[in-house]
Amino acid sequence: MRAQTRNAVAASAVLLALCAVPFLAGKFAIYLTMRIMLLGIFAVGYNLLLGQTGLLSFGHGAFYAAGAYGLGLFGAHVSTHPLLGVAAGVAAAVLVALLIGYLCVRHTEIYFAMLTLACGMMVFSLIWNLREITGGDDGLIGIMRAPVPLFGGIKIPIGTDGQFYFFVLFFFALGVWVVHRIRQSPFGLALAGIRENARRSEFAGVPVRRYRLAVFVLSGAFAGLAGSLEALLESNARPFMAHWTHSAEPVLVSLLGGMSSLAGPLVGGAIYIAMREIIQRFTENWMLWFGIVLLVIILGFRGGVVGTLSALFRKAAAKGEG
Amino acid sequence: MQSYVHVILAGLSSGMFIWLVASGLTLIFGVLGVLNFAHGSFYMLGAYCAFTVLKYLGAGFWAGLLLGPLAVCAAGFVVERFFLRHVYRIALPYQLLLTFAFVLIFDNLVKIVWGGGALSPPSLSFLGGSIPILGRNFPVYNLFIIAVGPTVALLLWALLEKTWYGRIIRASSSDREMAASLGVRVPALFTGVFVFGTWLGALGGGLAVPYVGLLTPGMGETIIIEAFIVAVIGGLGSLKGAFVGALVIGILSAFGTRFFPAFDMALTFILMGGVLLWRPQGLFGATR
């Protein structure tokens, strides 16, 4: 019980700190925090697949793009209602993920990774080539942030970054909470079982392929959520969202932070964005230094930053008790 | 007729060119079990080093082709001996991430050393120019590439199948523990294979200098994806597969660009996806 309380306290503290950001930090920090939260939603959902189920996908950019284009096209042709737009984006992502997932989940390991890579790149070139609908390589530009209508005619404006921040924070908190629940749930345990031993899971009566598809689509929905929010934040949707280089981002941050914990991908995402930003202030050769930092983290922090730190902490605590 | 022949020739040369890069990648995966993302960087370094020998040292194309890739082997050695060795036992994504870090580092180093601008080699005197085939010119150098591809394949085959080293390499790739118990120094062997694979990639880079006609930082990133696709289609770790895969990709994309241009960006990926769905282990991969 005590641990659970501590847990809740820590989560509330983070939430509180995030709520305070727009009042204490500067505009650019607000913006960066939003980007960190978007990457966080993307990665924390993605890690249900990688960390929890043990499947490495290189195609999640496709669902991210589906979310962004879904929202953009919905906004252009149907309604600019942001919540409906986000719902449309997530729905689009779920659809694409169902289609791709159906093909891909029959394989595992590197074959799964390569198959998702191929499917993601097909979505990329589809977006690139369907110029009439998607705007080709220019993408959809000028996506609006209309106010959010609530019941009783109240409209909440999200036009400025300070206002939109809370829109993002809402979905971030919701997303992290959902993933946290999933990790603690029977479904989460079944996924962990598939990661640990897929064959045995089948002999435990778990329809492995269907679970893989389910978690694939679920993580795709998170990617779509992040994508649709980014479309609102940056007012555009662009084909490179579906490119494999973008699909690799959640992989990278999950590994950076550690894929065996909930906070791993979140911390990894924060490190990834903050680190690049800091390095870029000092040098144009950011790739060199970023690469070196990556090396240090991979070799020095086995199991990611969070994994390593918590192991250290546990060791220290054990020593203290003993 | 003329058109088809030239499309096939273009496909053959680009296929053999990709094979040169994919061979090292495949060898390394087959023996070490590592998907080396930085292989494209070795290709790039090979090109830059060969170019340097050729242009700044004025030593000519052959010297560049010989010395350039050899210089890159040092980089390969450092990467394997001091970094990659520590992640053999960790999950695949970590290996990818580690090698990706080297992609960033090498891209940036090339920019620092050689500048960000594109470098362009002078045209070759020997092997330069073109000869008419069915009334249309075809570059001599491309014919040279078409010849180099199978030569390298043959040499690799002979090395692996006919020599003592080859037998050791094959034994270690199928069972590390067994090889170690027979007294093979597996770590040293792995370093050796990695450096050799690096050399193959760098050789591809050296040959790219006249073939692509252009050197840019980041030039390895497009080719590595193609090489990956080729390796996957052929069956990861299978050199024969990579060779056939490269031919298939080369010729099909030449036809695709010529006759189905709408699909050319997705073509290789469609092909890879199709092969994976039909035969997940690739054309010549071992069944799991």
Add this chain to the structure above:
Amino acid sequence: MGEPLLTTQKLSNHFGMVCTARDLDLSFERGVLTSIIGPNGAGKSTLINLLTGHLPVQSGTIRFQGRDITRLPIHKRVRMGICRSFQIVNVFPELTVAQNVMIPVLARTGRSWRPIRSLSRETTVLRETEAMLTKVGLLPERDTPATALSHGDLRLLEVGVALAAAPMLLFLDEPTAGMNPVERVRLLENIRQLAREGRTTFVVVEHDMDVVFSLSERIIVLHRGEVLCDGTPAQVRGDAKVREVYLGDDVSDLFRINEE
């Protein structure tokens, strides 16, 4: 004993030139503790793999309680009541003992799809898990990760995970392999006890003849993919063909760990 639980008709399997099952017509009766024995390569593991869905059936049919399950995927057979344990320990290594057992319980009770509800609130599942752990004697180890268990405990867990699916028909593939005598006795006692309870019918593949003859009510002897002999322990003991096969074989072969 009424309608047989599981029957096979002309079940065959080949690996290349090697025949590992040839036109097997078998039936397993409810409540009869059966052992399958035979020299190495006789097709014992293949038979289990075919019956449980681990290997696709090349020809022949399998019926479970009258229903054709020949092409049914593994998890559906499990849900119908056919389960197995593995010869080489095959559990969920990084999960705790309790979690290992919980997965089949969740799957069986249809709760494993619940994505939001916390596991700690699934009280029935928790209770069943604890009951199962008590049954196999692993309750004290419930929070230990499987990787940290001793070999004997792992074997117990292996059986426990299979039992947790509450199968009607359970195949145990060399359940005592590598166990020390004390552990072996404990496990066998468990199996006997559970068999007596009657919910589960056991089919055991074993090399240890002491175990086989003390445990079984029926013994099937396989040789080169065919049934050499099928009967009570006494019948098998007296069978001339069985003697011939076993005498001609190196006895140590019986204890070699073969594939899967």
Add this chain to the structure above:
Amino acid sequence: MEKKGMNRRQFLKLTGAVPLVAAAGGLGGGLLTPKWVWGAPPKVKGPIRIGYQAVLSGTLAGYGEFHKMGAVMAIEEINAKGGIAGQKVEMDFRDSTLKTDDAIKNARYFVDSWGADFLAGIDSSGQALALAPVMAQLDRVLMVTHGATEKLTEEFVYKKGVRQIFRNCMPTYNDGNAAAFIAKDFPAVKWATVSPKYEYGFTCWKMFQETLTKVKPGVSFIAESWAPFGTTDFRSHINTILDAKPDGLYSTEWAGELISFLKQAKEAGLFDKVKYVMLPVGAAMDVLEGMGKDMPDNIWLSARYYFQYPNNKVNNDWVARFNKRWKHYPAYVSETAYSAIYAYKAAVEKAGSKETKAVIAALEGMEQVCPAGTRVFRKEDHQAIYDVPWGKTKSDPKYPFKVMGDMKVIPANAYFNRPPFEGPGTVPPFK
């Protein structure tokens, strides 16, 4: 059950996140104090900060370096002579990569964190377009020095009223319309293209076809082969062209890809078979230097600035200074970067303020004498109007690369699309 262990881990994970958020807050906090945002003082207070971004990594990294040379040189000169309106000029230069989100992040960093007064740079059209709504939000002027899409000025500045965007480089009008004006004098009637498979390539080819059809009825366009970004092997594309047997080839390939294309086309004998070849950005310095003596003769080239035009004191002096400072001939992006900084100087000094509104007003309609000639920033769409030459490649012993001969200059007014950018009379040829 196993709750205890799990939750302790959980706790650590969550606490791990706190310092990072704090760090993110700190990033902005200290560095971001806006010193002059409230109530603009009547006089310009310094320093004047210019945030410049261009691509510094990947295959196009050379472009960023050329941008930087021009911008740094302008700032050195200006600061040596007392700065802008007496205030020192500072520049922060960032890698825009080719990714749109990086460009947006940089712009926000420049304005919201570093305190930039003006922004400049941008290579890709996609980035330029995506930045338009962002610049409106940030309310700072962005001078685009390379991205050429006409949509930026026609749609975002003119139609949607994003007044914060200006562009001092040549837009696609030169690549499409002017090329057609040059091509109409050729006997070639059957045209084909190998061009980049993205909006820039599509737009230019469309513009070229439409204008050429108007000024020379009877031409036909018989083949197009689109090369995806990053193409290194153009042989299949070249086969497409050779099979079609056109009289003229039009290509908006640029930078390294153009070099690869030209070399491979030369090997395949394309230039023996197709006599009229037009490369709207072929006279870019990286291409001329990259091809060196291998550049085929008699190819028609243009660029967004060419170092031998105009042949006047301002330009010749500048080229000499540039050569002395960097040991290079200026690329067109060097000129646009250089002139962009000077445009800001002129506008701030004219307005007597560095307030966005005032500077926009000053820039609108402003005439600026630059190395590239005189630029006029058109009031309606904020596009700088200036002339660039077309010419045929020829050898010149003074240079290690081929230069332009037979220079032809079409006045920009004759081929720039005109506001309101739709309806008759807005696209060339004009009466």
